[in-house]
Amino acid sequence: MTPVRLAFLWHMHQPPYREPETGAYLMPWVRLHATRAYHDMAWMLERHPGVRCTVNFTPVLLEQLEDYAQGTAQDRLLELSARPPADLGAEDRQQILRSFFMVGWETNVKPLPRYWELLQKRGRELRGVDLARLAHSFGDQELQDLQALFNLAWMGFAAQADEPAVRALREKGRGYTRADVDALLEVQRRIAAGVVPRWRALQDRGQVELSTTPYYHPILPLLCDTDAAHRALPGIPLPPRFAHPEDARWHVREAIAAHARRFGRPPAGMWPAEGSVSPEALEILASEGVGWAASDEGVLLQSLPAAAPRLRSVYRPWRVAAGAGREVRMLFRDRALSDVIGFTYAKVPARDAVADFTAHVRAVADAWARDGQPGAPTLGVFLDGENAWEHYPSSGHEFLDRLYDALERSDRVQTVTLSEATAAAEGPPIARVHTGSWIEASFRIWIGHREDREAWAALGRVRDALAQAEERGEVPAERLARARQHLYAAEASDWYWWYGEDFTTEQAAEFDALFRAHVNRAALLCGVDPPPETQAPIKRAGAPAPGALEAKPLREPVMLLTPTLDGRETTYFEWQGAGLYRPGQHRGSMYGGAQAFHVLRFGFDLAALYLRLDPAESAARAAEVATHVRVSVRSRDGQRWVDFPLEPDGAPRPGAWRGQALGRLAFAQVAELELPFAALGLAPGDRVDLAVHALRGEVEVERLPRYGYLALTVPDQDFERIHWRV
CATH class of the missing domain: 2.60.40.10 (Immunoglobulins)
Incomplete structure (x- = not known):
């Protein structure tokens, strides 16, 4: 039997955390993910040379990694880690208690007894707590232990294996010194500096294909035209029209150039941010020389006739029309198999998770053969390559090791890169790709809420101001170039992800502040007042906290009901009042x-x-x-x-x-x-x-x-x- 062609794409991305006015990094996630995901994933592939895959790095992530590697990036938690507790003010000490437990408690705090002990002293819930009084109860040694343990907990399995200082400090457990904390911070900087060379080496030996995403991770179809959101959601309210395909082209072109500078060659393909595609976006990709792109099966199935069978559609590469005379090769991911790695297997013993994954792959191959299809299916598994591992025991070491080992030994699976997976695309092309993303095959998440619309309206006002300033010629070109960079950063998808009710984070206020700061700075550089939408927080407070004991339904039951148990909506009124x-x-x-x-x-x-x-x-x-x-x-x-x-x-x-x-x-x-x-x-x-x-x-x-x-x-x-x- 011809082996299944299994194409992994691991997506590595962080939004731009640098505050426009001060240059300080508001959040530490680039630095902390460097010592886990970016380092660990390369380390594991080095030990499994028979596994081939594609790894996608966004330019804005790599730009920030370089700042940390060179020692020019300074985030608030790095600053608090580097200062002796005796030099910390009252607010600094409170900030440490608020922020130095931002890691998975079960998988990363509990295995470190001293860290767990300090969490119990601080408490799991800070709402209603007098934080100033609580911080006063923590002595200097306890805070110094927290400085060490927070940074230590973010060290992944590769750092623990290769860095003697990390192993020794985990074994030490408590009573950390300034020299101990300084050693950890130096390991962080060194690992960050090694990320790009390590991945470039995997590329150069032919095991890994490196790809990219439009520069600041924007929703490319919405930059081309926000009205395109109506194609999937005809009735959704939209902001004033934003249509700047020239901005979309900049993000694509600059991403290709930045990737080539760092990795020695341009990328063959791109993962569009959030798997977002449209005919207009694909036309830009193709005209800029992008050979392949990828998205979700929901986008594919809505691009095909309604009767198209899922099996024959999802498990093969496609040619997709991308403007006059051009095409882009595409593969669409198996949604369920991608998502169980990202969201489910962390809670399952690694042996069982790998067995489930490989059984699913074999089931696809068997179904393909039963259906009489020639050759073997091509199966795309595309997902976030960094956030999931915080929730896995030992940062996913056992799961990844077992998974890669099983794939190397299997005679029924052949791992391939996206270039290899899409090279065999044949047959008639898809004439017009559906306009949508990997979530719900629409753009509701990024434009479907009142907060989203306020953000797009603000962005549009300042984008128009930039165009008018350029036309008048009254503002120096250097100022306008800086304004444009702030607007490109404000076009990142990440700000709109946190607007609305779908997602929650403790740092929603920081994301909101960063977006508004970029828009406001761009306005001032253009010589106009900042838009009214950004003069107060766009993000509304009061979203439910994840992990709360009681979840709130949209509607409570208000009537007694006795439905007919037949698996059908027997009458319209059957579930009325539920x-x-x-x-x-x-x-x-x-x-x-x-x-x-x-x-x-x-x-x-x-x-x-x-x-x-x-x-x-x-x-x-x-x-x-x-x-x-x-x-x-x-x-x-x-x-x-x-x-x-x-x-x-x-x-x-x-x-x-x-x-x-x-x-x-x-x-x-x-x-x-x-x-x-x-x-x-x-x-x-x-x-x-x-x-x-x-x-x-x-x-x-x-x-x-x-x-x-x-x-x-x-x-x-x-x-x-x-x-x-x-």
Whole structure:
């Protein structure tokens, strides 16, 4: 059997953290990811020379790495790490307590006993805490230990293996000296300086293809024309039109030039930021010499006739029309397989995760053969190459080692670069690519919220001011060139990611401040007043904190209901009055996607709890992604986990808890399930916490809600009277 062609693309990116006025870095993530992801991923590939892949570096990330390598970058947490505690002021000491636990607690703090001890002293929740009083209770040695441990916790497995100082300081555990902290900071600088040479060596020996992204990581189609967002979302409100394809071309052209300077050759292809493509964006890529691009399967399937089978469509490269007489070769990622690495396997034993991954790859190959397709499929796995590893034990060492080892030994899988994967594109080209991204095949995340629209409006005002200043010729060219650079930075996708309700971060205020600072600085350089939208924070406070015990639904149940358990919307009114939860409300910094289901409805009559899960794409696709659902029900008497198989034939099937039948589920167009209160040991008035897990085998691929639980109370005879509305 011809081996499956497996094409990994690991995407490495950080937004521009340098504050326009002072030049200081507001956030430390370039520096800290350098000692884990960028270093670790190269180290692991060096030890598995049989694995080929593509690694994508954004120019704005590499620019900042160079600053750290040269010692010219200074972020606030680096400054606080370098100062003796005796020299720290009261606000400095409070900042250390706020910020020096910003790392995964279970995987990175708990393994270091002293770090865990200091976390317990500080407390896990700072809301309502008198931080000044708390900081006063920390002595100089405790703060110095925190300075060491925070930077130590961000050292990945490669640094622990290769750096004697890192190993020795982990073993030391506590009582760190100034010399210890200084040694750690020097290791950081040295590792940052080695990132580009290390990856260039992997490129030069032919194992890794290095690619890039438009310079500041903008959503290229929206720079070409924000009105293009209406193609996927016709009714969505949009900001005043922003249409500057010349800016999009600059980002592409400068990215190619910057990549060639650093790696000795121009990139053959590009990962467009967020997998975002449009006919206009592809035309720019092709005209600038970009040979291949990549995106998500959702974009592909909406570029093809509705009847196009997923198997034959997703697992092959394509030629895509890109303007008059030009084409770009493209591969589209297997969404579920990409996302389980980024969002799921961290919680699964490495052996089981690798077995699940390789089984999925073999299943694609088997399905391809059964379908009578010639040769072997080409499978794209594209994902963030840095953020996930913070959540894996030992920064993902065992998972990556086992995965690469399994792929090297397999005679059914051949790992290839994106250039190799797309070289075999044949057949008629896709005449017009769908305009969308890897999230929902649209641009809702970056332009679909009121805050997004305010940001785009501000950007557009100043972009128009720049054009007018150039036309009048009254502002020196050097000032206008600086203004243009600030606007290019403000076009980065990252600012718009955090606007709106979809994602939460403790540093939302810093992201908002950076965006507004770039726009305001550009306005002043153009000789105009900053736009009104940037004179106060665009980001609204009060977003729910990830990890909160109770997740808030969009709607609470207000009526008793008793649906027909047939897996279909039997009548329009069947679920009227149900509670409603959408997973988009509480996503973290990495978007896992609604891989199986995208809506959860919940309600009850006096006898049972009822849940309805709506597939994100189709029932058949949901059943591919997940083999069963597990309902977690918590009450004062304990917790029960009831498992239901997912068979999309509409037949009611029993659930199981501890080997006993409990409840029923029917799955056809939707999944509808019933859990009798009596069987759960629940009585009227009991409080219940609820979560639904979608699993493939024992691998969790999705959780609704993503964090915490939905809370409800078992109804009594007075429920409808109390909740009655005119």
